[in-house]
Amino acid sequence: MSQGDLNAEYTQCLQDLSLASKILAHHGIVDGFGHVSCRDPRAPMDHYLLSRNLAPALVEPGDIVTWRISDAEPADPNSPHGFLERCIHSEIYRHFEDVQAVVHFHSPDILPFGLMPIPFKAVYHMASFIGSEASPIFDIGDAFGPGTDMLIRNTTHGAALASAFAPTAPSAPTRPLVLMRGHGATLTASSLKLAIFRAVYTQNNARVLTSLSALTGGAQNVALGARFLTAEECEAATASNAGQVTRAWDVWCTELGN
């Protein structure tokens, strides 16, 4: 790819990250907090792109900063301040070379599933990427004791979270979504638009499970009686959804007025 093409792709990434941030806010997946990143197409193994410290709904292309994957520090030392939790992104990119985008969010819809072992599995085809096994829960207290402020503040915390996406070190996570006790969740994808798709349908999956729990008299009944998608259904539906990501992205952008 020529330098001109790379620069054009980089410019598009800035635009798309701004839109992605606003879509997440529009859907209530993030509020004043939470963030989305992607690799920098100009140096994908070394750098990633993430907003300066700013509420997602307010992120414009000019707010995006280039960060080093090696230590989550800015590529340009004169850059504005970043999110405290940017090590979430750097460590996932460092661990999994096939991950292209990361979303971290604190949605109250997802929080209950990180507090108790209520199985968070795919309940419908649009959320099939979640899989047929309960999503892993990262408990910062298990890794770093009972006195943290729950935040992923450094690369050691980030590496511990990244390891929850896969027990070993494959190029891609074995589980694309990790719930975080008392904090929220983080998910990964092979593209920025797919990451947003997954965030929206993770939220919907959580809402369906909560509704089902209310209808059936409790989460225990859901765990015992719900007919979650099978592993084969998850795989087939995820393949079908792969061709529909842009359709969803386009309508979500339109809802923003773009």
Ligand SMILES: [Zn+2]
């Ligand atoms: Zn957080």
